[in-house]
Amino acid sequence: MGQVSMSNARSYDLAEFPPPSGREEVWRFAPRAALKPLLEDAPSDGRLRWETTLSEDVTLTQITSEQARERAASAPVDRISALAAKHADGARLLDIQADASHPEPIVLDLVGVGREPVTWGQVLIDVGAGAKATVVLRFSGAAQYAGNLSVVVGDNASLELVSVQNWSDDSVHAGHFATRIGRDARLRSVLVTLGGEAVRLVQTVDYDGPGGDADIRGLFFADAGQRFEHRSFVDHSQPHCRSNVVFKGALQGERARSVWVGDVLIRANAVGTQTYEINRNLLLDDGPRADSVPNLEILTGDVAGAGHASATGRFDEEQVFYLRSRGISEEEARRLVVLGFFADVLDGIDVPMIRAEVMRAVEAELGYRREVQ
Amino acid sequence: MTELKIHELHVEVESDGGPKEILRGVNLTVVSGQTHAIMGPNGSGKSTLAYALAGHPAYRITGGSVTMDGEDVLDMSVDERARAGLFLAMQYPVEVPGVSVSNFLRTSVTAVRGEAPPLRSWLKEMRSAMADLNVDSSFAERSVNEGFSGGERKRHEILQMGLLNPKFAVLDETDSGLDVDALKVVSEGVNRVRAGGEVGVVLITHTTRLLRQIPVEFVHVMWQGRIVAEGGPELADEIEANGYEQFIGAGVAG
Ligand SMILES: Nc1ncnc2c1ncn2[C@@H]1O[C@H](COP(=O)(O)OP(=O)(O)O)[C@@H](O)[C@H]1O
Ligand SMILES: [Mg+2]
Numbered sequence: 085m086g087q088v089s090m091s092n093a094r095s096y097d098l099a100e101f102p103p104p105s106g107r108e109e110v111w112r113f114a115p116r117a118a119l120k121p122l123l124e125d126a127p128s129d130g131r132l133r134w135e136t137t138l139s140e141d142v143t144l145t146q147i148t149s150e151q152a153r154e155r156a157a158s159a160p161v162d163r164i165s166a167l168a169a170k171h172a173d174g175a176r177l178l179d180i181q182a183d184a185s186h187p188e189p190i191v192l193d194l195v196g197v198g199r200e201p202v203t204w205g206q207v208l209i210d211v212g213a214g215a216k217a218t219v220v221l222r223f224s225g226a227a228q229y230a231g232n233l234s235v236v237v238g239d240n241a242s243l244e245l246v247s248v249q250n251w252s253d254d255s256v257h258a259g260h261f262a263t264r265i266g267r268d269a270r271l272r273s274v275l276v277t278l279g280g281e282a283v284r285l286v287q288t289v290d291y292d293g294p295g296g297d298a299d300i301r302g303l304f305f306a307d308a309g310q311r312f313e314h315r316s317f318v319d320h321s322q323p324h325c326r327s328n329v330v331f332k333g334a335l336q337g338e339r340a341r342s343v344w345v346g347d348v349l350i351r352a353n354a355v356g357t358q359t360y361e362i363n364r365n366l367l368l369d370d371g372p373r374a375d376s377v378p379n380l381e382i383l384t385g386d387v388a389g390a391g392h393a394s395a396t397g398r399f400d401e402e403q404v405f406y407l408r409s410r411g412i413s414e415e416e417a418r419r420l421v422v423l424g425f426f427a428d429v430l431d432g433i434d435v436p437m438i439r440a441e442v443m444r445a446v447e448a449e450l451g452y453r454r455e456v457q
Numbered sequence: 458m459t460e461l462k463i464h465e466l467h468v469e470v471e472s473d474g475g476p477k478e479i480l481r482g483v484n485l486t487v488v489s490g491q492t493h494a495i496m497g498p499n500g501s502g503k504s505t506l507a508y509a510l511a512g513h514p515a516y517r518i519t520g521g522s523v524t525m526d527g528e529d530v531l532d533m534s535v536d537e538r539a540r541a542g543l544f545l546a547m548q549y550p551v552e553v554p555g556v557s558v559s560n561f562l563r564t565s566v567t568a569v570r571g572e573a574p575p576l577r578s579w580l581k582e583m584r585s586a587m588a589d590l591n592v593d594s595s596f597a598e599r600s601v602n603e604g605f606s607g608g609e610r611k612r613h614e615i616l617q618m619g620l621l622n623p624k625f626a627v628l629d630e631t632d633s634g635l636d637v638d639a640l641k642v643v644s645e646g647v648n649r650v651r652a653g654g655e656v657g658v659v660l661i662t663h664t665t666r667l668l669r670q671i672p673v674e675f676v677h678v679m680w681q682g683r684i685v686a687e688g689g690p691e692l693a694d695e696i697e698a699n700g701y702e703q704f705i706g707a708g709v710a711g
Contacts, residue, residue, distance in 0.1 A: 401514070406551035406601075407561070409511050410617060411539035411568035420564065424555030424600070 088347035088379045094159040101163035110162060113343040113375055115311040118256050118282035121202050122164050122230040127171050130203035135193040142190055147177045152206055157234040157264035158288050165260035168204045168230040175206035182212030189218040189435045196227025196255060205231040213238035219245050220438050226252040231259040239266035244434050245273045251280035258284040267293025274432050277304040277312050278445050284313040291322040298327040303429040305449045308337025308371060317347040320354040329361035332429050334422055335372030345377045355386040365396040366425050419452045459489040459526050461625045461657055467520035468509045479505045481682040487657040489624060494660045494668055494693060497679035498701050503661045504548055507629045511545040512538050540569055542624030546614035546631050552602040559597040562620060569621050586619050591642050607634030615646040627659045632667035644670030665697045678704050
């Protein structure tokens with residue numbers, strides 16, 4: 085059982101986060117060459133294009149940087165997120181009123197319009213007490229984007245959130261995905277990272293009261309040359325909360341590279357905590373490399389359950405043989421095995437349209453062409 | 458009428474000490490409608506024959522031929538063999554996490570029949586096939602073979618045999634791990650397919666238990682990678698009474 089590796093420093097003060105040398109624990113896996121422009125303290129007027137049609141009861145507003153600070157789930161965790169907070173020129177706020185219920189998913193499309201100039205951005209999602217909503221973010225296009233996504237789930241509220249990173253092959257995306265969960269509130273987040281030269285997302289989970297429930301999932305598919313890094317830090321600072329972290333990755337091709345670091349800290353007062361985290365990576369050929377580091381640090385004697393698991397393995401040809409021995413073509417068999425591998429993350433995507441979209445994207449990564457029926 | 462002809466089949470596997478010959482010239486001809494048993498002690502090469510017929514990549518064919526009505530089976534890929542009508546019920550069916558039984562069965566049936574069955578009639582067909590094998594309907598939503606008991610795995614194999622309706626089925630130790638009731642259910646499942654009169658069946662087993670439920674016309678005894686004795690059902694009775702000792706050594710070179 086290791087100590088959590090993420091620094092607990094959370095701050096808007098850039099001085100807290102000097103440019104990394106690469107020796108720091110939190111940067112040692114990072115694709116620093118690709119991230120370089122996002123580590124430089126320079127303003128930019130680059131913006132993503134928002135392509136969103138919202139129903140009338142949903143309000144999307146522009147707020148100032150000061151307002152964003154007051155409402156954000158957490159202060160920045162690293163240099164990139166501190167720079168994004170500094171240079172983003174305010175934030176977009178999706179405000180979901182207390183006790184509101186949104187059975188239809190709210191879909192926000194954020195499109196990169198080019199690598200230059202660098203884009204700093206902030207998005208806040210605030211789910212009022214007792215409200216219930218499903219939000220989907222889809223990132224696409226070309227960009228070098230440093231973005232903070234903040235999610236506050238009020239007391240007794242429930243949010244399903246899916247964020248799909250499907251950038252062009254030359255894009256870079258890094259940032260802080262900050263989540264804060266109220267008393268007896270529930271969050272399910274699913275990060276789906278499919279496209280981009282380098283994507284590095286740091287997710288923090290904080291609790292505001294007892295009874296919070298965090299279901300944190302992620303799926304990524306890294307191709308030749310792609311570098312994806314996902315870090316999650318669940319800070320159990322309240323009693324009787326739950327966290328379940330599931331990240332699944334598939335990798336194929338030369339220099340496909342992934343990193344998953346899952347930190348869970350159970351503080352002394354967080355009695356009755358229940359937590360489990362798991363990362364599994366599937367290597368589809370000899371080219372890729374996946375690093376997987378679970379860290380669980382327990383500072384109380386009274387936990388309801390705590391565990392972690394991590395495994396990286398080669399594609400199981402016995403599974404393909406079994407399916408093929410039933411007449412299923414090799415291509416279709418591989419598709420079934422890979423989608424099956426991702427099933428427990430895909431099942432967490434409540435929106436059928438988005439789930440189907442992600443499945444099609446995974447099929448496309450495999451080079452699978454669906455036959456027209 | 459269709460004929461599955463195995464002629465002088467030699468098969469080797471990769472082992473620590475280099476390639477190792479397991480099958481050393483197997484001859485067997487099965488005609489549609491017939492039921493054969495291959496018996497033999499553990500390690501004699503029965504599963505190797507089954508896997509080699511199905512085309513498992515670990516088993517390299519170094520000599521001989523396998524044909525189905527003159528067509529070269531060894532030239533076909535694993536899935537082509539299945540679509541041509543060859544079915545192997547495996548001794549150790551493989552878990553495929555995250556792929557539901559219903560999705561698997563439908564994909565497989567679509568591949569073998571060459572077209573997707575209409576959804577409504579398919580659901581009816583699948584449910585009734587499952588009911589025939591005393592399989593709970595919740596089975597359809599479970600991942601293929603994952604967490605299945607030994608008996609459930611074997612039932613699942615025979616469920617597939619029924620739905621895929623092969624020309625030739627090789628059932629590898631389908632009786633192992635089954636209690637008396639499950640053995641009866643599974644045997645009835647096999648017998649239902651046999652009742653069509655079209656399928657040629659090869660039962661692989663090292664005990665006579667299954668042969669009391671599924672009548673066979675031909676019994677072949679395998680030992681050290683060869684068929685060393687052949688006969689009718691009486692051969693199974695002899696094995697039951699006296700074991701394999703009488704055959705061991707017979708016909709074995711070296
Ligand atoms: N994949 C394999 N790799 C190495 N040795 C194998 C493999 N499969 C079978 N064998 C060996 O071949 C021999 C026959 O095995 P098998 O065909 O499983 O026998 P049976 O089914 O009659 O019990 C055994 O000595 C076994 O260890
Ligand atoms: Mg065997």
